[in-house]
Amino acid sequence: MIRFNQVSKRYPGGYEALKNVSFNIAEGEMVFLTGHSGAGKSTLLKLIAAIEHPNSGSVLVNNQNVSVLKEAALPYLRRNLGLVFQDHKLxxxxxxxxxxxxxxxxxxxxxxxxxxxxxxxxxxxxxxxxxxxxxxxxxxxxxxxxxxxxxxxxxPAILLADEPTGNLDADYSREIMEIFRSFHQVGATLLISTHDQSVLEDEGVRRITLKSGALV
Amino acid sequence: MTGKFGHQRFLIQSALRRIFASPLGGILNILVIGIALSLPAGVYTLLKNAQTLAEQLPGKPEISLYLTTKSNDQTIESIRTRLAQHPEIAGSLFISRDDALKKMQQDSSLGDVIEALDRNPLPDAFVVTPRVDSAAVLKKLRDELAQWDGIALAQLDSDWAYKLEALIALGRMLALILGTLLSLALIAVTFNTIRLQILTQREEIEVARLIGATNAFIRQPFLFFGAIQGLLGGIATLLILAAGIRLSNVPLADVALLYASDFRLQALGWGDSLSLLLFSLYLGWLGAWLSVSRHLSRIRPQ
Structure with a gap:
């Protein structure tokens, strides 16, 4: 459902946010994206939603290479994605x-x-x-x-969440993870970025860990 | 279909809400548009009224032919025949120099002065009624008659009607120039308001982009905003004109009375009013479109 092939992202000014990242997330899978702040988690999510574009490599969503999508096609890609932001953007x-x-x-x-x-x-x-x-x-x-x-x-078929429990205490975090889990149970693909230890205690959920822009 | 209409009603409501989000600012914007448009529309209204006035006046053009003082019965007779045979002339009236002098003595206060003259200074004359009334043809006819033997002077009497016509043409040009300039002003006003709207709704635009809104969807509310603001400006114009006409008609009634006329300024008709509203709506839409095209692409989600 989501596939990264040797993706690198360098921001203007030379900062390298992602280095040669490759992974695959199957349809209906729920995955945690972890790592310290600044490790490249947000950049990785932005590449999936085509908010940013990779300098090399390809990002495939539903077998579609989103890094080469035309501007006019972006809205239709994003309608298949549910985006949850740390700052809510309400x-x-x-x-x-x-x-x-x-x-x-x-x-x-x-x-x-x-x-x-x-x-x-x-x-x-x-x-x-x-x-x-x-x-x-x-x-x-x-x-x-x-x-x-x-x-x-x-x-949406895919839900992307960037630090959804970032500023919340443990009780709120648990409630929110339960909502995600119920959404997962009806077949959605979820990628949740977090460094919240109380969330990560949840065993049986696959993790993708980034360190300084590279997969660990 | 209900979905589409429901969405349009939503767009109209939210456009109105945004226009009057700060009531004073909204009303001032509409007033600026209304005043800008009421100048050319006012000139246009005056022209329409002037035209009606010109049409009401008895204005059959006449040409006066003054004969040379040496004229005798023979020349008078030959001119009379030539006039009768001329295809562009409907009729003519001969006024002899003696008749003219008598009439002048009766009519004017110059009686004593004329009494004192030792001979009649007036020429024989024909008053000619042409069949045509276009200015150019009349002028040609006058020039032609002036060349005839025995005629000293040919004078076109309804010059003033053509002067008025020329003035109205000048007024039309002025209205056109004013209209063009102030339409540009209206577009500029909308352009700027929409630019500010886009800045204040930056967040909303970013979010909408992230959720998968097309450019057309994002553009729509701004276009509705511009169009509705333009329409309200057009309504303000009609109100300003109506008030202006009412106010002017009070002193105008006194002026008209002096000329024994019941002339009053008339407001624009339904057709013209509707055109004005559609035009101001279109200008608002155009200003919004230009502004959105220029500013929207700069907002990208972070």
Whole structure:
């Protein structure tokens, strides 16, 4: 589902974020991406979503080489990806409900069908009763769950999460990992970057570890 | 289909919300557009009214032919025949120098002065009514008649009508120039507001890009914003014009009374008003489109 072939990424100025990275993630797999901050985890996720492009090597998502995709094709790649950000990237000019609605509006969904889906996603993350609030009124953990609801409302095949439990205490982290696991159980492919030890204690989940931009 | 209309209603609502996000700023923007457009639209309205006024005036053009003082019955008779046979002339009226002098003595305060003259200084004259009324043909006709034997002077009497026509043409050109310049101003105003909108919504644009929004989807709300702002500006223009006409008609009624006329300024008709609204909507859309094309591509997700 996600394949890296000898991928290197150098930022302008010469900083080498990824060095000759190769791996493969099968469909329906759940994988942790670990390593110290600055090890290249975020860069790796950005390459999958084609936010950044590699200097050499190829990144394949669903057998499609995303590093050579045309600008106009990027939106359709991203609709197959659910993105969860450490800083949530929520919009504070609209309600909780409308934040989750945005991906469906982008895809041109029927409004009535959309409402059902938005409520289902909010229910899954336990925010159904807060749909009318502005996200600014939510706690950090709730904002992160809202970000997850927005990422899954479109039922993407792949979910990418960048430090989803980064600023949260252990209880919140556990809740969020449970949401991910339930999404994994319905067949989605998940790649979760984290350096949160309480999360990594979870045995039976494959790990990809980066150190200074190279696989360990 | 309901999905599409639902989304458009959403776009219109959110455009209105954003225009009036800061009510004073929104109203000022609309006022700027309204004032900018009301100048050329006002000139256009005045021209339309001037044209109606010109049409109402009795304005059959006439040519006065003054004969040389040496003219005798024979020349008068030959001119009369030539006029009767001329294909471009509908009719003519002969006024003898004696009749003219009598009429002048009766009509004017110059009676005493004329009494004092030892001979009649006035020439014989024909008043000619042409069949045509286009300025160029009339001028040619006048020049032709002036060449005839026994005629000292041929004068086109409705010169003023053509002067008015020329003035209206000048006014039209002015309206066109003003209209072009201020349309550019409207585009510039929209261009700038949209630029600011894009900056304030930078975050939203980034997020939308990350979630898979196409450029068309991101562009849409800004185009709606520009178009609706333009439309509201057009409505402001119509209100400004209506108020201007109402205010002007009060003193105008007094002026018209002096000329025994009931002339009043008329507002633009439905067709013209609708055109104005569509035009301002289009200009707003165009300004937004230019701004979005220029500024949107610079925003990339980090």
């Amino acid at each position: 919009l504070f000019d609209r309600s909780v409900f409308d934040n989750v609605l945005l991906p469906l509006q982008i895809c041109g969904f029927d409004p009535r069908e959309s409402s059902k889906r938005v409520r289902a996603a909010l229910d899954k993350v336990g925010l159904l009763k807060r749909e009318k609030l502005n996200p600014i009124a939510l706690s950090g953990g709730e904002q992160q769950r809202l970000c997850i609801a927005r990422a899954i409302v479109n039922r």
